[in-house]
Amino acid sequence: MTKPLNDNTAEPSKPRRRSKTRIAHEEKILNSAEFIFASYGYTGATVEKIAKHTGISKQNLLYYFSSKDKLYRAVLENILNIWLDKLNLLNQEGDSPAEKLKHYIRDKLKISQTHPNGSKVFANEIINGAPHIGDYLSNNLNKKLQADVDLVKQWIADGKIDVIDPYHLFFMIWASTQTYADFSTQIQLVLNKDKLTEQDFDKAGDFLCQVILKGIGLKI
Amino acid sequence: MTKPLNDNTAEPSKPRRRSKTRIAHEEKILNSAEFIFASYGYTGATVEKIAKHTGISKQNLLYYFSSKDKLYRAVLENILNIWLDKLNLLNQEGDSPAEKLKHYIRDKLKISQTHPNGSKVFANEIINGAPHIGDYLSNNLNKKLQADVDLVKQWIADGKIDVIDPYHLFFMIWASTQTYADFSTQIQLVLNKDKLTEQDFDKAGDFLCQVILKGIGLKI
DNA sequence: ACATTACCTGACCAAATGGTCAATTTCATT
DNA sequence: AATGAAATTGACCATTTGGTCAGGTAATGT
Missing domain, CATH: 1.10.357.10 (Tetracycline Repressor, domain 2)
Structure with a gap:
């Protein structure tokens, strides 16, 4: 493994432990994001589209990944x-x-x-x-x-x-x-x-x- | 040459003859557009950016290519x-x-x-x-x-x-x-x-x- | 049972952006 | 010089979009 691209560690407002739901949701979001980013490019992909594809609301997605940029970097x-x-x-x-x-x-x-x-x-x-x-x-x-x-x-x-x-x-x-x-x-x-x-x-x-x-x- | 991707011919509101300035400007716009689209993707590229790179105003660009989509297709x-x-x-x-x-x-x-x-x-x-x-x-x-x-x-x-x-x-x-x-x-x-x-x-x-x-x- | 934490949503906003339109300036032709 | 077309601009608008925030609901540990 190579060193991380962004430091998810320093997330003050985020929960300490990664719960079951969080892990599962992050996984699903990342998959959707991969697909949407691949289909529309960075700017063409919208948080809304990714959320819809994941089956959650936009705000809920932003709860897991606090910005489009962070999500993109994670992908x-x-x-x-x-x-x-x-x-x-x-x-x-x-x-x-x-x-x-x-x-x-x-x-x-x-x-x-x-x-x-x-x-x-x-x-x-x-x-x-x-x-x-x-x-x-x-x-x-x-x-x-x-x-x-x-x-x-x-x-x-x-x-x-x-x-x-x-x-x-x-x-x-x-x-x-x-x-x-x-x-x-x-x-x-x-x-x-x-x-x-x-x-x-x-x-x-x-x-x-x-x-x-x-x-x-x-x-x- | 292969057949055209879009029909620039059927432009009712456009001038009949392609003037010197028009030809020159279209050329410059296309070059800029190529560069901007290549750098930002379709959605990430903005008409404003392309216009600025060409050295003209956004509205002026839209005078030559009536929409972003048409310009993209031309490129x-x-x-x-x-x-x-x-x-x-x-x-x-x-x-x-x-x-x-x-x-x-x-x-x-x-x-x-x-x-x-x-x-x-x-x-x-x-x-x-x-x-x-x-x-x-x-x-x-x-x-x-x-x-x-x-x-x-x-x-x-x-x-x-x-x-x-x-x-x-x-x-x-x-x-x-x-x-x-x-x-x-x-x-x-x-x-x-x-x-x-x-x-x-x-x-x-x-x-x-x-x-x-x-x-x-x-x-x- | 209770408190704390994680999770989720509705309402909302500011900025960006594609595009319109009327008005004005430039240009070519007669 | 006059005239009509081409070129350009300023003002403006509707929509999209990333992101916020306060408040509500479900889990979870004690």
Whole structure:
């Protein structure tokens, strides 16, 4: 886990202990918020919409999250932690570069599959210039990524893969895995489907592993 | 050119001929709008902000584009036409699959470089479920893409490239080229740069061509 | 049973925002 | 110079929206 994006701790007016109802409600609110923020963007999403989707009143929502901004940050924090926790290529199962990369790609793809809305919120935030989480990202992304880049450089030095730019490799993997969440509308339109199925994601995973691994000079 | 997204023609109250000032102002407004929409999303962008960025008053802007929605559609139409016009793999220069693909990839990347804001607006729109241009996209995307998909299938049948899913190949190319526009914030952060340079894009192009071509079984 | 705390709602407000409209100024054409 | 159209602006408005607050209800621990 990475360090928190906002300090929920220092909430003077909030109850001391997190009760059962509070935990349950916060969970439901966060899910709704993820969906609404993903569908309308930060400004387009209204507290009212999120509350309605959760099944509670606006004021009640504001009782749990004292402002739209705080709620938004909480949503972002959720997805960012998931995203950054899976950032480690190093810690992936397997010994060979091929195995590690395959796991990495499939892990990233899995996030697109299981957290499409969170991914969209994150994408929106980045596209808009990361106005809310710029600092947080600066502090955490590079640090974690460096180890992975070094690993890839080592693979290159050892002649295990072709000479390529590690950074662009990661950009490519991130983009081509996240696209199945962020651009699902477009993909569904092309594939003529209402929803991407388990098989679609498997197929995408197979494709990406095949092409990327072979593309950087690995046997499969 | 693809058919228009909205009919600017049927504007009863608008002047008959497009005067010099009108053309110039519309151009400047569209540019500003692209930037503001890219930075704030549809709802977050305000007519006031766009007007200020253009250097005119809000009411004056509304004289040229009678509503925020119309302006937004005009921006989208611009970028979509650019995007869809470059969609043809078939019409790319060169005879060999390798040559055609290389041009295709570099063309797409060029759009990211020259129209980053348009790309971002488009991305935002798709991420949010394409609420404004869903129909337009349904009508134009698949039709144009089909020819490209058929071509790739032919390459596979002829044994020129590996057996892969053509659709996922395009998803990958689109994602990994557009990411240099849409996620430029993140990329700049990782590369520790204020702005992506010509060299960065060249490097990205080289990388993508190398990995994708080799990845689908083409010699380079 | 009682008090304290958590939870929830109705009424309300100030600011922001998309858009209108009448009036005025600028411009091009004759 | 006159004239009609184009361009621009000031004043204004209705709606939306994030957020407040006082007061009421349900839980919970003692």
